[in-house]
Amino acid sequence: MRCFIAVGEELHFGRAAARLFMTQSPLSRQIRLLEETLGVRLFERNSRAVRLTAAGAALLDDARRLLALAGHAVDTARRIDKGVSGKVRIGFTAVAGYVLVPNLIAEAGEALPEIEATLHEMVTVAQVSALQAGTIDLGFMRPIADMDPELQWRLAVSEPLHLAMPAGHALAQRKQIGSKDLAGLPFIQYSATEGKYFHDLIGSVLAGTARPPRVVQQMSQTHSVIALVRAGLGVALVPASARHLHFPHVLFRPIWRDDVRAELHLIWREATHNPACRVFADFAAAYLARRA
Structure with a gap:
């Protein structure tokens, strides 16, 4: 096809051969083999001129597209193999969706424009299963015990707990x-099942108090906890990043235990x-690392 395109554009075997850095004899042989394979004449040639036949003119446009597509396919395969291009499926917990994940995706869109990131909000247990099943590639999740040795992790966020209270408290x-x-x-309080990580973390904070607060509701998600606080049903210990939810009439204050921190890990296979x-x-x- 490269030989055919060169002759079709130059309409001169000598110039086409020079363009392809070859001699005229193998070039003529390539054109003859192509015509025999297709069963049509592509050129009318004599000692003075070379002209495309109607079939040759039609093939020339398609040949250019085929060659460009072949080059694009090879380039795409190489870029995907190097990780320059491709798709990444990312799992994340609700809290990671407040600031961390949106900002990361925005920066990645600038730095890695050919990598398409698709987001999947799910709890930590579901992310672990999805990583093991290969339905997501990366996850932002809470620390897990007895982590699969095939999973790699990096600390993404370490934040203190704050007390959320209704305005006027x-x-x-x-x-x-x-x-x-x-x-x-x-x-x-967080649920002992769906919100186990925060339930246990907050439990460790309250365990040292002489007179703990009175649990009136248990919820699984931070935004649901804050919604109940806003309604005046009680106070709650939540990760400091919950402030980014911007619930009106809800205030946040640091607590006496700055050493107890909520962690979020980046985990991948x-x-x-x-x-x-x-x-x-x-x-x-x-x-x-830059964010830290």
């Missing part, structure tokens, strides 16, 4: 909340068959 004037301040207060995943994971790691 008696504790609103405090700059920091002490353990005694929560004594007997109505309290919105070490033995991934998706080169774009490795490239994106490296980019995400660098982004997290």
Whole structure:
């Protein structure tokens, strides 16, 4: 096809041969073999001129497209193999969707424009299963015990817990909340099943208080917890990033335990068959390092 296109554009075997860095004899042989394969004459030639036949003129346009498509296909395959191009499926918990994941995807769109990222919001347990099944490539999730040795992880976020309270609450004037301040207060806790990570983390904070708050509701998601706080049903301990939800009439204050922190990990499969995943994971790691 390259030989045919060169002759079709130059309409001169000598110039076409020079363009292809070959001699006229093998070029003529290539054209003859192509005509024999197709069963049509592509050129009318004599000692003075070379002209395309009607069949040759029709083939020339298609040949250019075929050659361009072949080149594009090869280039695409190479770029995908290097991870420059491709698709990455990313799982994330609801809290990661407040700021971390949107900002990361925005920066990745600038730095890795040929990698398409698709987002899937799901709880940590579901992300682990999805990683093992290969239905997602990366996940932003809470720490897990007995992690699969094939999974790699990097700390993405470490943030303190804050007390969320309705505006006008008696504790609103405090700059920091002490353990005694929560004594007997109505309290919105995370579910022991769907919100187990925060349930256990908050439980470890409250375990050292002489008189813990009074649990009135248990919810699985942070935005649901904050919604109940806004309604005046109680106070709650939530990750500091919950402030980015911008619930009106809800205030946040740091607590006495800055050492107890909510962690979010970036986790991926070490033995991934998706080169774009490795490239994106490296980019995400660098982004997290800059953010830290």
